Amino acid sequence: MREAAFVKQNKDKWLEFESVLANKTHLDPDQLSDLYIEITDDLSYAKTFYPGSNTERYVNQLSSNAHQRIYKTKREPKNRLISFFKTEFPLMFYSHHRELLIAFLTFALFVIVGAYSAANDGDFVRSFLGDGYVNMTLENIEKGDPMGVYKEQGEFNMFLGITLNNIKVALMAFGYGIMLGVGSLYIMMQNGIMLGSFQYFFYEQGLLWESARTIWIHGTIEISVIIIAGCAGLVMGNGILFPGTYPRLDSFVRGVFNGLKIVVSTVPLFIVAGFLEGYVTRHTEMPDWLAILIIASSLALILWYYVFYPIKLHKRMEKESQTTEFIELHQLETA
Numbered sequence: 001m002r003e004a005a006f007v008k009q010n011k012d013k014w015l016e017f018e019s020v021l022a023n024k025t026h027l028d029p030d031q032l033s034d035l036y037i038e039i040t041d042d043l044s045y046a047k048t049f050y051p052g053s054n055t056e057r058y059v060n061q062l063s064s065n066a067h068q069r070i071y072k073t074k075r076e077p078k079n080r081l082i083s084f085f086k087t088e089f090p091l092m093f094y095s096h097h098r099e100l101l102i103a104f105l106t107f108a109l110f111v112i113v114g115a116y117s118a119a120n121d122g123d124f125v126r127s128f129l130g131d132g133y134v135n136m137t138l139e140n141i142e143k144g145d146p147m148g149v150y151k152e153q154g155e156f157n158m159f160l161g162i163t164l165n166n167i168k169v170a171l172m173a174f175g176y177g178i179m180l181g182v183g184s185l186y187i188m189m190q191n192g193i194m195l196g197s198f199q200y201f202f203y204e205q206g207l208l209w210e211s212a213r214t215i216w217i218h219g220t221i222e223i224s225v226i227i228i229a230g231c232a233g234l235v236m237g238n239g240i241l242f243p244g245t246y247p248r249l250d251s252f253v254r255g256v257f258n259g260l261k262i263v264v265s266t267v268p269l270f271i272v273a274g275f276l277e278g279y280v281t282r283h284t285e286m287p288d289w290l291a292i293l294i295i296a297s298s299l300a301l302i303l304w305y306y307v308f309y310p311i312k313l314h315k316r317m318e319k320e321s322q323t324t325e326f327i328e329l330h331q332l333e334t335a
Contacts, residue, residue: 003050010042014062039063089265091317092258094310096235103230106188107223114196118204125201128194134201146207147214150282159278166222166270170229174236174263181237184230191226213291214284218277220298225266225273228306232262269302 001009017039043063046056093100117124126134133149140148153161169191176183202211239255246254280294 001049003053003055006045006050007055013038014042014059018062036063084261085265087313089261090305090310090313092261093265093306094314096231096258096262097307097310099234099238100228100231100306103184103188103227103234106185107192107227107230110189110192111196111199114193114198115200115203116196117193118197118200125197128197129201137201141205141207145284146202146205146210147281147284150214150277150284155278155282157278158282159274162218162222162277163270163274166225166273170225170263170266170270173226173229174232174259177233177236177259178240179237180241181234184233184237187233188227188230191223195223210284213288213295214281216295217281217291217298218273220295221269221273221276221302224298224302224306225269228266229263232259235259235262272298 039059040063043056043059046053046059050056114128136149137146140146145151150158169187173184173187176187199208199211202208236252236255236259239252239258240248243251276294276298
């Protein structure tokens with residue numbers, strides 16, 4: 001179709017749409033979205049057959065104005081929270097798997113460092129965990145209840161205290177990302193060394209399995225949250241270091257918001273980890289198969305939601321996008 005014929009065919013619609021956009025009265029967002037779809041179709045056609053023309057520039061401007069108007073008037077859906085956890089966050093987090101891997105590898109490295117240090121320095125565990133905790137644990141071991149520390153407080157008080165502490169550590173892991181990500185890596189180092197020396201201490205006492213089956217009931221989610229929060233800090237730090245095509249300030253703001261979304265995604269995990277530590281971990285008499293089931297289920301949940309589900313959702317969205325583009329191109333070619 002010649003450009004003049006294309007303009008003549010759609011001129012009245014464009015002028016009508018332009019007058020609608022200029023009108024400051026309320027317009028139903030759904031109706032505006034329908035009109036916007038028609039304009040974007042015209043824009044796709046103009047870009048394909050009349051690139052660089054005045055027609056393309058005009059329709060592109062019209063489309064941009066419509067886009068801004070839609071997002072100013074469109075109301076947030078009632079299921080916004082469900083949409084965030086089901087679609088918005090996983091799609092966003094897919095692009096930050098690299099930061100998650102870096103946070104995990106850093107944490108794992110310093111777990112090994114902590115265990116190695118504890119094995120080669122008899123006072124290392126005390127210097128890192130404190131004499132009070134070590135002495136108390138040794139007393140519990142002598143009493144035949146090495147995991148007795150989890151029974152000293154009431155269930156609710158422990159649940160609340162642990163949940164608040166987990167939130168504090170996670171916020172530190174994220175907030176320290178402002179130091180170009182180095183601060184977040186420091187939190188990974190600190191907690192990794194603590195875990196490594198802690199587990200070696202029980203290994204030295206001949207209680208590695210007893211400690212692991214008990215501690216990792218809540219620790220699987222608790223440690224995962226710390227690593228994920230460290231990932232959020234790295235996302236913020238990378239926003240400063242690697243702005244890409246964005247102005248550095250805009251890149252930093254994007255990094256902050258994406259990092260906050262990652263932290264928000266862990267809120268349900270804070271609660272679950274606190275509940276497990278306050279109400280479940282104390283039952284050291286539970287059979288091994290039950291402890292293993294809880295640990296395996298927790299690990300599967302973390303891996304599915306933060307690793308496999310984002311990959312699966314991204315592939316599905318990419319496939320749908322390619323299908324839509326193919327259909328639109330076919331329609332333009334046959335027009």
